[in-house]
Amino acid sequence: MYVQPYVFFNGRCQEALDYYTDKLGAQVTFKMLYKEAPPDAHNPPRPELADKIMHASIRQGSTVWMASDGTCDPAGGSMNGFSLSLTADDAPSAEKYFNALADGGHVMFPFQPTFWSKGFGMVVDRFGLSWMVGVPEDA
Structure with a gap:
C-alpha cells in the first residue's frame, strides 16, 4: 500500500503543472479534461469546466502525485x-x-x-x- 497526494488547484491546474514542469522537472504522465470524460447523464459537468483538468498524474523524481482543477468554486479557499x-x-x-x-x-x-x-x-x-x-x- 502507498499514499499519493491529490492536489486541487481550483481552476489553476494547467498553470501549476506548466510551472512545476519548467521549474522542478516534473513530468505530466496523464491528463484528462472534463470534456474528454465519458458522458454521465446523472452527473453532467458544468459547461464552464469543459477545458479544465479533471485529472492529471505527475511524476516528480520517484514520486507520482495527482492533480485536478476540482470544481473551480470561486468561493473556494x-x-x-x-x-x-x-x-x-x-x-x-x-x-x-x-x-x-x-x-x-x-x-x-x-x-x-x-x-x-x-x-x-x-x-x-x-x-x-x-x-x-x-x-x-x-x-
Missing part, C-alpha cells in the same frame, strides 16, 4: 492543512527548487542548514501549495 515534502539529492538542487517555488510565493522558513539537514526550507508557492524542501541527512 486556499489550500491548507498539509505540505508536500520535496527531498532533493543535494543542497544546491534543493536550494534551486526552493527558490523556484518561492518565486511569486511566500517563504515560511528560509532555506538554510539545520541540525537535521544540510539544507531545509518551507514555502507556500504562488498557487497556495505548501512545500517543505530539504536534503537527506546523509547527502
